[in-house]
Amino acid sequence: MKLKLELILVLALLPLLSLAGGRELYSENCEKCHGFSQQGSLGLPLYRSTIANHSDRYLQRTIKSGRPGRVMQGFNFSDNQITELIRFLRAGIKAPKYDVAAIKGNVKNGQGIYKKYCQSCHGYDLKGGQGIGKNFSWQKDRLVSPPSLINRGFLYSAEDQMIKHIIANGIKNTEMVPFVTAFNFTDQMLNDVVSFIRSHEKPPSYKNIIRRIREPVSFIYDSPYKLKETVKKIRNSVASYNFRVYANRTLLEGLRKENFSVDDKKQVVIRFCNFNNMQNFLKIEPRLGVMLPCRVTVVEDEQGKVRVVLANYKYAVARFNNEQISEAAIILIKEMQEMVEEALW
Amino acid sequence: MVIRVLTLCIIMLLSATTFAVYNKILTERVDANFVDTWAALNETIVAYHYHPAYFQRCDFALNKLNYKSDKYRILFFGEYDEIKKMSNKYPEIVPFLPLKITVMEEGNYTLLIATPPIILSSLVKTNDERMTIFRWQEDIKSILKQVRRQFQLGG
Numbered sequence: 001m002k003l004k005l006e007l008i009l010v011l012a013l014l015p016l017l018s019l020a021g022g023r024e025l026y027s028e029n030c031e032k033c034h035g036f037s038q039q040g041s042l043g044l045p046l047y048r049s050t051i052a053n054h055s056d057r058y059l060q061r062t063i064k065s066g067r068p069g070r071v072m073q074g075f076n077f078s079d080n081q082i083t084e085l086i087r088f089l090r091a092g093i094k095a096p097k098y099d100v101a102a103i104k105g106n107v108k109n110g111q112g113i114y115k116k117y118c119q120s121c122h123g124y125d126l127k128g129g130q131g132i133g134k135n136f137s138w139q140k141d142r143l144v145s146p147p148s149l150i151n152r153g154f155l156y157s158a159e160d161q162m163i164k165h166i167i168a169n170g171i172k173n174t175e176m177v178p179f180v181t182a183f184n185f186t187d188q189m190l191n192d193v194v195s196f197i198r199s200h201e202k203p204p205s206y207k208n209i210i211r212r213i214r215e216p217v218s219f220i221y222d223s224p225y226k227l228k229e230t231v232k233k234i235r236n237s238v239a240s241y242n243f244r245v246y247a248n249r250t251l252l253e254g255l256r257k258e259n260f261s262v263d264d265k266k267q268v269v270i271r272f273c274n275f276n277n278m279q280n281f282l283k284i285e286p287r288l289g290v291m292l293p294c295r296v297t298v299v300e301d302e303q304g305k306v307r308v309v310l311a312n313y314k315y316a317v318a319r320f321n322n323e324q325i326s327e328a329a330i331i332l333i334k335e336m337q338e339m340v341e342e343a344l345w
Numbered sequence: 346m347v348i349r350v351l352t353l354c355i356i357m358l359l360s361a362t363t364f365a366v367y368n369k370i371l372t373e374r375v376d377a378n379f380v381d382t383w384a385a386l387n388e389t390i391v392a393y394h395y396h397p398a399y400f401q402r403c404d405f406a407l408n409k410l411n412y413k414s415d416k417y418r419i420l421f422f423g424e425y426d427e428i429k430k431m432s433n434k435y436p437e438i439v440p441f442l443p444l445k446i447t448v449m450e451e452g453n454y455t456l457l458i459a460t461p462p463i464i465l466s467s468l469v470k471t472n473d474e475r476m477t478i479f480r481w482q483e484d485i486k487s488i489l490k491q492v493r494r495q496f497q498l499g500g
């Protein structure tokens with residue numbers, strides 16, 4: 001009997017507990033990107049007025065699969081955890097439900113409508129604006145970067161009817177205006193543009209899970225020159241590639257107040273930066289500073305052999321799950337390799 | 346010793362299955378401004394027995410043109426003997442040393458960001474060295490979390 005009572009008590013308190021669970025899950029996993037009060041940051045704002053457009057299915061799938069190539073990775077949560085998280089995000093607002101059947105509009109017409117009304121924000125390739133999420137300190141072109149409409153995670157999660165609903169009614173207090181009232185979109189126009197967006201979906205068999213990089217984590221070059229000369233040559237080469245070069249450091253500098261050994265001078269860090277490049281990169285991925293400044297390290301081993309070591313930035317960059325920045329990094333690392341090769345030639 | 350090897354096995358197993366998770370950029374949001382976060386980070390790093398070496402400003406990229414915040418700094422740190430041993434033995438790891446954490450102000454908040462050292466573990470040869478790298482990973486994760494919690498409780 002007593003046991004039964006306790007059981008009832010626990011059952012009665014369960015919903016309360018699970019709300020706390022949702023908040024905790026959000027705080028541990030989402031707030032770094034979506035903000036303390038869902039105001040957005042590296043991720044989109046998740047205001048209740050935004051979530052009000054989203055079905056449970058959309059949220060479940062989004063949380064599970066994330067946005068491959070658009071920063072948000074998928075989360076391996078249990079169904080129960082996802083339910084709690086969604087309850088927290090909704091904070092009492094009722095979930096809409098959408099028919100999952102495909103909308104059959106005219107793709108060709110849709111393309112024309114997209115070009116005219118949507119392209120300026122969501123991009124000519126539908127991959128969204130430059131950069132991601134919302135900007136506070138990171139002035140980009142818009143307060144909120146228009147999301148990708150053809151991201152695998154988005155198309156997998158969104159029902160055609162949800163996409164239609166958002167285009168028709170907009171998202172409250174954002175640049176995504178209600179196209180029915182703002183531009184007199186007809187039902188046909190809505191269907192056409194939805195079909196155009198959907199036509200970009202890749203078949204389920206298609207896999208482009210961030211490719212494994214079959215390259216070394218860093219590149220090592222043997223230098224035919226002595227340490228000092230190598231450093232000088234690299235510095236010159238760096239400068240000729242339009243980077244600003246900073247004063248050299250030694251690798252162990254500052255790690256200890258006294259008792260430095262002479263060997264410590266045999267690991268020289270050459271730091272440099274290209275401001276214009278950096279500004280563009282930070283626009284796309286504000287956290288990119290973790291890789292800064294660009295650097296080449298020159299080391300001399302006990303046998304007096306001098307080597308030049310360069311991080312393969314493709315690795316570091318892959319971890320951002322950000323297609324735009326991964327593409328930019330390929331160019332940068334090529335340039336840096338050339339720069340070192342030229343210096344040692 | 347047995348326990349150590351066992352832990353390592355478990356860790357390796359875990360890191361293989363949760364590779365995607367390990368491989369992520371480590372990020373924490375702190376409910377404090379840049380100056381307070383910076384001070385807390387320095388203290389926490391010392392509390393974890395690392396030595397803050399120097400910092401690199403990246404304000405250059407920000408206060409020019411139209412960035413609103415110029416608070417962007419990278420703190421380099423480590424333990425002298427550890428970093429020395431690793432860097433002498435493995436030139437391929439040299440570009441990733443010393444360890445570092447980036448601090449970036451965003452509105453009223455501050456983000457702490459670090460690349461996960463765990464990727465380096467495939468480059469070293471002994472279990473002791475793998476343990477060192479694993480500890481770096483775990484320590485950086487806890488340092489970020491601890492700085493965040495300090496301001497969570499206060500607020």
